[in-house]
Amino acid sequence: MFSSLARSPMRRLAARAASVAAGAAMIAALSLTATTAHAAEEDAVPAYAGQTSVGPLTIEPSSGNWGDPFTRVSTNGLSLPEDGSVRWYLRAVKGVLSDFNNRSATFAGKVATPTATSYDLGPADLLPAKAMGVSSTYLPGGLDKTVVGSTFAVILYGTTSATFITGSYFRADIVVTDLGENKTGWKVVTAAPVEAITPSIALAATAQTDGSVKLDATVKTTDGSTATDANGTVEFARAGGTTTSVPVSNGSATFTASGLEANTEYTYTATYRAGTADKYKDSGAATAIISTVGTPQAPVNTDVTVTIPASASGLKFTVAAGSVSLGNAAQTATAFTASGALPKLSVTDGRTTKSAWSLNGKSSALTNSADATKTIAAQYLGWVAPTVTGGITAGTAVSDLTTDRALASWNGTSTSNVSATIDTTVTLAAPTTTVAGEYKGILTLTLI
Structure with missing residues (x-):
C-alpha cells in the first residue's frame, strides 16, 4: 500500500526508457x-x-x-x-x-x-x-x-x-x-508478442548389457545449442509399443526401456512437447533404431564366481571347468607367494549392433578354513598380464583385486562377430605375518 506523504520533499515518480515510434492522438484506455x-x-x-x-x-x-x-x-x-x-x-x-x-x-x-x-x-x-x-x-x-x-x-x-x-x-x-x-x-508501450521457437531434438539409443535400452534426448535451439531453458517434456515412443513422457532438465531427458526381447531390433522416437509459458514449440520427432543384447543370467558359483549373460547369440562369456588353485605358498623375506592358472575365459559377440565391452574381475578376501577370523585381504591378490586372442585388448598386470580390474576389453568398432579367449595366472603375495592354514575365496568375473 502507498502511505500518505503529501508534504514529503521526496515525492518522485520512477521510470525507465523504451523505444517506440511517435503515437497517434491519445485516448484514455483500459489497463x-x-x-x-x-x-x-x-x-x-x-x-x-x-x-x-x-x-x-x-x-x-x-x-x-x-x-x-x-x-x-x-x-x-x-x-x-x-x-x-x-x-x-x-x-x-x-x-x-x-x-x-x-x-x-x-x-x-x-x-x-x-x-x-x-x-x-x-x-x-x-x-x-x-x-x-x-x-x-x-x-x-x-x-x-x-x-x-x-x-x-x-x-x-x-x-x-x-x-x-x-x-x-x-x-x-x-x-x-x-x-x-x-x-x-x-x-x-507494449511489445509485439515473441513467437515461440521451434526446436529440434537429438536422440541417442544405447543397448545395455542387462537387456534394456537407454534413450538420451537433447532439445536444441535454432543455432544448434542445447535449449537449457526449455521447460516441457520429451515423449519417448516405441514403435508398436508404449509412450513415456519425461520432464526436460537443463535441455535433456533420459529414459531406460526395459522388458525387451533379447537380440531384437526396436525403433524409438523422441518428441519435445512444450511446457506452460514455454519459449519453445513442440518439435518434430527424432528416430533411433537399436538392437538389444541378451538378458543376464543368475551368477554361477564354484570356487570362481562368474556372471554369464544368457543368450544363444548376442554377447556372452564362459569360463572353462575347474577352479583356481594357488597350491602351497612359498615364503620369501617379505611375503608368502603363490600362483595358479585361471581357467580359460571365452567371449563371443554375435550381436547385430555391437558396442564396446570390458571383462573385469575382483576377489573377496581369502578366509582360513579352520578359523574364519583369519583372512588374507584381496589387496594381496592379483594376476599377471593376460594373454588374449580374437583381436581384443589385453588388460595389464595388477596386484590388488579389491575392486574391479580389467582382464580384457573390446572397442566395438568391427561389425564382424567376435570370438576371443583370455588366459592369465592369479598371484598371491601375503604378509609374512599370515597365520598358517588353507585359505579360500571367491573371484568374481563380470562382462559389462
Whole structure:
C-alpha cells in the first residue's frame, strides 16, 4: 500500500526508457501491462550489476494527459524479493539504472510496506503527486515531454534509504504521444508478442548389457545449442509399443526401456512437447533404431564366481571347468607367494549392433578354513598380464583385486562377430605375518 506523504520533499515518480515510434492522438484506455521492451539505444536501461527486473508494472489508465491521475498501479500478483522492512518508491527514470542513486532524480513519494504478497495500489493508496508529469519536477531531467516519441520508464522499486535501490524493480515503458492541437501526452508501450521457437531434438539409443535400452534426448535451439531453458517434456515412443513422457532438465531427458526381447531390433522416437509459458514449440520427432543384447543370467558359483549373460547369440562369456588353485605358498623375506592358472575365459559377440565391452574381475578376501577370523585381504591378490586372442585388448598386470580390474576389453568398432579367449595366472603375495592354514575365496568375473 502507498502511505500518505503529501508534504514529503521526496515525492518522485520512477521510470525507465523504451523505444517506440511517435503515437497517434491519445485516448484514455483500459489497463495494459507494460513489457520489458526497450527504447532507442540511447534511452535503453541496460542490465545493472546487483539490480534485477522482477516483472512488468501495470499502470491504469494506460495512456492520458500529463496531469491525469493514475487510478491503479499493480505488479500483477508478484512481489519484490527484498525484505519487507525496506521502503518502496515509484520513480520516473531515463537512462541507466544508476540514476536511482542520484538524489536530484524526482520522486513520486514513498510507498509503505505492503501487507499483501503483491503490490496493487488504488487511488486511496497513491500519493497526491500521482499524475504523470504534472510539472517538470516529476519527470527525469533528460526527458523533454514536448518531443513526440521520447521514451522513459516508470519503476516501482525497494530501497533501504531515500535514494538507493536494493536490487529489484518492476518496470513500465512509456512513450510521449501526440494529442493534437500542439499537445502531448503519454502511453504505456507494449511489445509485439515473441513467437515461440521451434526446436529440434537429438536422440541417442544405447543397448545395455542387462537387456534394456537407454534413450538420451537433447532439445536444441535454432543455432544448434542445447535449449537449457526449455521447460516441457520429451515423449519417448516405441514403435508398436508404449509412450513415456519425461520432464526436460537443463535441455535433456533420459529414459531406460526395459522388458525387451533379447537380440531384437526396436525403433524409438523422441518428441519435445512444450511446457506452460514455454519459449519453445513442440518439435518434430527424432528416430533411433537399436538392437538389444541378451538378458543376464543368475551368477554361477564354484570356487570362481562368474556372471554369464544368457543368450544363444548376442554377447556372452564362459569360463572353462575347474577352479583356481594357488597350491602351497612359498615364503620369501617379505611375503608368502603363490600362483595358479585361471581357467580359460571365452567371449563371443554375435550381436547385430555391437558396442564396446570390458571383462573385469575382483576377489573377496581369502578366509582360513579352520578359523574364519583369519583372512588374507584381496589387496594381496592379483594376476599377471593376460594373454588374449580374437583381436581384443589385453588388460595389464595388477596386484590388488579389491575392486574391479580389467582382464580384457573390446572397442566395438568391427561389425564382424567376435570370438576371443583370455588366459592369465592369479598371484598371491601375503604378509609374512599370515597365520598358517588353507585359505579360500571367491573371484568374481563380470562382462559389462
